[in-house]
Amino acid sequence: MSERGFLPGVFKGLGITMKTMARPAVTHEYPDARPDLPPRSRGVIALVEENCTSCMLCARECPDWCIYIEGHKETIPATTPGGRERQRNVLDRFAIDYALCMYCGICVEVCPFDALYWSPQFEYAEFDIQDLLHEKERLGQWVQTVPVPPALDERAPDAAEVVSANKPPRVPRPAAAAGDATGAVSAAGEAPVRRERPAGGDRPARAERPAPEAAAGAPTDATTDAATPATRDAEPAAPPEPPEPAVPAEPPVAPEEETS
Amino acid sequence: MGSGSIGSADMILNIGPQHPATHGVLRLRIVVDGERLVSADPVIGYMHRGAEKLFEVRDYRQIIVLANRHDWLSAFSNELGVVLAAEELLGMEIPERATWTRTLLAELQRTLSHLVFLGSYPLELGAITPTFFAFHEREAIQAVLEELSGGRLHYMFNRVGGLKDDHPAGWLDRVTKAVADVRAGLADIEGLLMTNEILKARTVGVGVLSPELIKAYGVTGPIARASGVDVDLRRDAPYLAYGELFGEGGPGRVVTRTGGDAYARLSCLFEQTYNSLDIADACVARLSEMPRGPINQRLPKVLKVPEGETYAVVENSLGQNGYFLVSRGDKTPWRMKLRTASFNNIGVLVEMLPGNLVSDMVSIMGSMFFVVGDVDK
Amino acid sequence: MGAAMSVWEVVLRSVAVLAAFLVLPLLVGFMEHKVMAHMQARLGPMYAGGFHGWAQLIADAAKFVQKDDLLPTAADKGVFRLAPSLALIPYLVALAVVPLSPSIVGADAPASAVVVLAATAVGVLGGLMAGWASANKYSLLGGLRSAAQLIAYELPMVLAVASVALAAGTLSLTGIATEWRPWWLLWQLPAAFVFLAGGCAEIQRPPFDMPLADSEIVFGPYTEYSGLRFALFLLAEYAGIVLMSLLMSVMFLGAWHGPWSGPLGWLWTILKAVPIAFLFLWFRNSWPRLREDQLQRFAWLVLVPLALVQLLITAVGVVMMR
Numbered sequence: 005m006s007e008r009g010f011l012p013g014v015f016k017g018l019g020i021t022m023k024t025m026a027r028p029a030v031t032h033e034y035p036d037a038r039p040d041l042p043p044r045s046r047g048v049i050a051l052v053e054e055n056c057t058s059c060m061l062c063a064r065e066c067p068d069w070c071i072y073i074e075g076h077k078e079t080i081p082a083t084t085p086g087g088r089e090r091q092r093n094v095l096d097r098f099a100i101d102y103a104l105c106m107y108c109g110i111c112v113e114v115c116p117f118d119a120l121y122w123s124p125q126f127e128y129a130e131f132d133i134q135d136l137l138h139e140k141e142r143l144g145q146w147v148q149t150v151p152v153p154p155a156l157d158e159r160a161p162d163a164a165e166v167v168s169a170n171k172p173p174r175v176p177r178p179a180a181a182a183g184d185a186t187g188a189v190s191a192a193g194e195a196p197v198r199r200e201r202p203a204g205g206d207r208p209a210r211a212e213r214p215a216p217e218a219a220a221g222a223p224t225d226a227t228t229d230a231a232t233p234a235t236r237d238a239e240p241a242a243p244p245e246p247p248e249p250a251v252p253a254e255p256p257v258a259p260e261e262e263t264s
Numbered sequence: 265m266g267s268g269s270i271g272s273a274d275m276i277l278n279i280g281p282q283h284p285a286t287h288g289v290l291r292l293r294i295v296v297d298g299e300r301l302v303s304a305d306p307v308i309g310y311m312h313r314g315a316e317k318l319f320e321v322r323d324y325r326q327i328i329v330l331a332n333r334h335d336w337l338s339a340f341s342n343e344l345g346v347v348l349a350a351e352e353l354l355g356m357e358i359p360e361r362a363t364w365t366r367t368l369l370a371e372l373q374r375t376l377s378h379l380v381f382l383g384s385y386p387l388e389l390g391a392i393t394p395t396f397f398a399f400h401e402r403e404a405i406q407a408v409l410e411e412l413s414g415g416r417l418h419y420m421f422n423r424v425g426g427l428k429d430d431h432p433a434g435w436l437d438r439v440t441k442a443v444a445d446v447r448a449g450l451a452d453i454e455g456l457l458m459t460n461e462i463l464k465a466r467t468v469g470v471g472v473l474s475p476e477l478i479k480a481y482g483v484t485g486p487i488a489r490a491s492g493v494d495v496d497l498r499r500d501a502p503y504l505a506y507g508e509l510f511g512e513g514g515p516g517r518v519v520t521r522t523g524g525d526a527y528a529r530l531s532c533l534f535e536q537t538y539n540s541l542d543i544a545d546a547c548v549a550r551l552s553e554m555p556r557g558p559i560n561q562r563l564p565k566v567l568k569v570p571e572g573e574t575y576a577v578v579e580n581s582l583g584q585n586g587y588f589l590v591s592r593g594d595k596t597p598w599r600m601k602l603r604t605a606s607f608n609n610i611g612v613l614v615e616m617l618p619g620n621l622v623s624d625m626v627s628i629m630g631s632m633f634f635v636v637g638d639v640d641k
Numbered sequence: 642m643g644a645a646m647s648v649w650e651v652v653l654r655s656v657a658v659l660a661a662f663l664v665l666p667l668l669v670g671f672m673e674h675k676v677m678a679h680m681q682a683r684l685g686p687m688y689a690g691g692f693h694g695w696a697q698l699i700a701d702a703a704k705f706v707q708k709d710d711l712l713p714t715a716a717d718k719g720v721f722r723l724a725p726s727l728a729l730i731p732y733l734v735a736l737a738v739v740p741l742s743p744s745i746v747g748a749d750a751p752a753s754a755v756v757v758l759a760a761t762a763v764g765v766l767g768g769l770m771a772g773w774a775s776a777n778k779y780s781l782l783g784g785l786r787s788a789a790q791l792i793a794y795e796l797p798m799v800l801a802v803a804s805v806a807l808a809a810g811t812l813s814l815t816g817i818a819t820e821w822r823p824w825w826l827l828w829q830l831p832a833a834f835v836f837l838a839g840g841c842a843e844i845q846r847p848p849f850d851m852p853l854a855d856s857e858i859v860f861g862p863y864t865e866y867s868g869l870r871f872a873l874f875l876l877a878e879y880a881g882i883v884l885m886s887l888l889m890s891v892m893f894l895g896a897w898h899g900p901w902s903g904p905l906g907w908l909w910t911i912l913k914a915v916p917i918a919f920l921f922l923w924f925r926n927s928w929p930r931l932r933e934d935q936l937q938r939f940a941w942l943v944l945v946p947l948a949l950v951q952l953l954i955t956a957v958g959v960v961m962m963r
Binding site: 012013014016017019020021023024030041042044045046065067106107108109110113122154155156157158159160161164 | 322323325326328329330361393397400407410411412413414415418420428429430431432433434435436452455456457459460461462464551552554555556557558559562
């Protein structure tokens with residue numbers, strides 16, 4: 005116990021600290037050397053505003069209610085004589101309070117329209133806690149930092165989206181859509197847009213995706229297109245033929261009105 | 265001992281709620297005669313966050329967010345208890361890859377948690393260097409866990425029916441490397457401590473916990489095993505893939521000691537960490553020869569757990585964590601009771617501390633390996 | 642210390658000692674930052690001053706100066722204010738009589754070894770006073786621990802110094818260093834060990850830092866201190882390392898003995914003190930802390946007998962050589 009100087013135990017400790025001192029330090033000098041974070045890192049949530057339909061799913065699923073969404077409905081006049089007027093949700097406010105956020109990622113997971121993404125960025129500390137409330141403009145800026153998702157292990161099964169995309173197209177549906185009273189124009193207007201997506205979407209550079217999509221009128225698509233979530237993350241493997249047509253809950257809206 | 269005979273008054277001393285040795289906000293109200301403790305009374309609840317009540321108004325995915333926070337050092341194992349309970353009520357079969365990945369993550373989690381204590385306990389005894397070593401080793405494992413789950417502490421990676429995402433390509437190789445690195449680094453921490461005469465002087469024979477007290481207070485985990493109580497749910501009530509791992513020829517070992525003192529507890533923790541790394545290696549080997557297959561199950565949009573009740577109990581890093589789930593068929597549990605290891609492990613301090621010196625109090629408290637969040641819930 | 646020292650010389654010598662007293666602890670502090678960091682596989686401070694954070698302690702001092710000087714309501718205010726100075730000044734006094742070379746010494750007292758022992762013993766009073774005056778139970782425990790510690794290390798240290806004094810036949814540090822011969826390294830080895838262990842306890846460095854023991858009694862006597870007064874305690878700790886290392890160098894390692902000891906003697910003394918200071922830092926990084934009663938046990942069952950045996954060996958040696 006007390007023979008401090010003459011037993012090997014204490015010397016072993018001295019040896020280990022000396023050995024460590026002779027080796028290079030493991031410190032990363034953080035502000036000078038940036039950490040290399042994996043793509044799945046949950047740093048900050050990015051909002052692709054065009055994809056958001058203010059459906060409130062994320063706000064409702066959030067375990068601590070840190071997402072604030074305000075929106076209103078707009079009525080869109082009928083495009084064809086005798087057609088029906090449509091209603092559309094317009095997003096007025098989307099804010100995430102990062103002072104409350106628990107970084108669980110449920111909002112990103114539940115979003116059916118690919119409006120929310122994780123970005124590994126973490127440098128948004130503030131001097132005032134109120135500044136941690138990011139409004140949609142700020143959340144939109146994070147989109148540029150969203151990385152490409154990592155390739156999966158070879159033992160992972162194909163994503164459900166890939167499996168469904170590889171299935172032969174179901175035949176009767178397009179006929180039904182074409183036969184739809186309102187569908188004639190919109191389906192015709194929609195089809196080229198949809199074909200463009202795999203090419204114009206340029207999936208590997210997902211960070212830049214929102215811009216081309218917005219140009220292509222994709223967001224309008226997203227507002228009503230229930231198939232959109234199914235194409236998420238699956239497009240590299242998706243065949244070039246038009247994906248399985250949507251089965252919209254509501255009839256699709258003509259794109260011209262939406263983009264205006 | 266003591267100065268009671270010359271008529272001096274005892275002193276009441278509050279250790280905590282803010283004190284370097286309490287890892288958070290545990291408060292010990294001790295009565296000391298000089299430096300010798302006459303009595304000690306743990307006052308808990310400073311960190312009570314109402315977790316169980318919050319569970320009642322959260323669905324099963326949201327519960328995971330909260331559940332991984334009570335013992336913040338073993339977030340993954342906590343998530344596991346919740347989903348195992350829900351899966352049992354649902355009668356759900358878990359894909360094999362999910363089971364083995366969960367086992368792997370649970371063992372990596374155990375290593376992470378043990379490393380914290382292997383670093384912080386010496387700190388309480390005045391040795392500052394092991395902390396830095398331990399946290400460096402942790403970093404290696406945290407990196408692979410972050411790559412998989414996106415989180416460093418709160419993985420939020422379990423889902424009812426499996427795991428959230430599949431492995432990124434090449435991830436298993438990086439796990440193997442991290443495990444090897446940690447195993448090498450662990451030897452340095454061990455070398456700094458286990459043969460050191462000063463550490464032995466501070467821990468051998470200090471805070472001896474008898475098997476009787478362990479049974480009376482429901483102490484579990486490495487602390488109980490250090491006193492020779494040979495209980496480990498991974499072997500005794502296998503869940504996940506532990507049946508095979510702890511079976512004949514498997515890498516799993518139930519590490520026990522007989523001393524029951526602080527030194528035995530620390531040494532138990534060291535060996536258990538090595539064993540966890542071995543188990544992790546076995547899981548990786550198993551996962552890499554597995555055929556393609558899913559890692560989770562497709563769930564309905566609204567997951568309702570059928571009416572019934574179940575008790576899922578897992579061998580957490582610090583002991584047995586139980587999750588008593590009562591469902592009335594809603595999408596939220598009707599009641600979810602937590603049985604956390606730290607709560608019981610702290611309770612026994614009342615019996616252990618009196619008669620010891622203030623220095624030994626710190627030595628004993630540190631060797632009880634508790635997380636205050638796990639005590640208060 | 643000539644009787645006819647002019648006023649200017651006194652001022653000059655005082656300023657020189659004060660400068661050394663302020664600079665050397667900073668160097669030790671910097672060394673501690675770096676040694677500790679690298680032993681823990683870290684880098685330590687890297688920004689202040691540009692080169693490897695050499696100015697970190699100066700930056701720390703600037704921070705301490707700006708901090709609020711807190712005074713607990715129940716504190717014994719006069720004693721509380723006085724304590725840091727009392728912890729620090731004895732080291733200054735002791736440093737004044739430590740020679741760097743036969744000619745470079747603040748004040749060459751005839752019994753400087755005794756002065757050093759007496760002065761450092763007073764330094765402990767600072768901790769005691771702080772512990773009592775803070776009106777804090779942790780501080781009180783810490784103060785009492787440092788009092789108990791005093792009993793443990795003081796006697797072995799005195800015996801160790803007595804051994805070299807006996808060997809050299811003088812109580813003057815300059816005299817001891819002058820008489821030193823290389824084979825004393827072996828002859829006085831036990832005394833050196835006792836002095837090192839005692840010195841470690843004296844300046845309350847790990848593994849004998851029980852009076853501070855941050856994980857047990859928060860920070861012992863210093864718990865209630867903040868700002869400049871706390872900085873003074875920290876400075877006292879580093880000054881303690883400087884003093885103990887220099888004393889080891891002068892009494893046991895032959896101070897200025899070495900090549901070119903004429904012009905470079907002072908450098909030799911300091912260079913020999915550096916490994917000793919390094920030892921203090923090395924211990925801190927490698928070992929846990931003992932318990933107060935274990936130190937007592939160690940002191941009375943190991944250090945004191947060892948020092949007595951050493952005294953005997955020294956006496957035999959001296960008799961045989963005369």
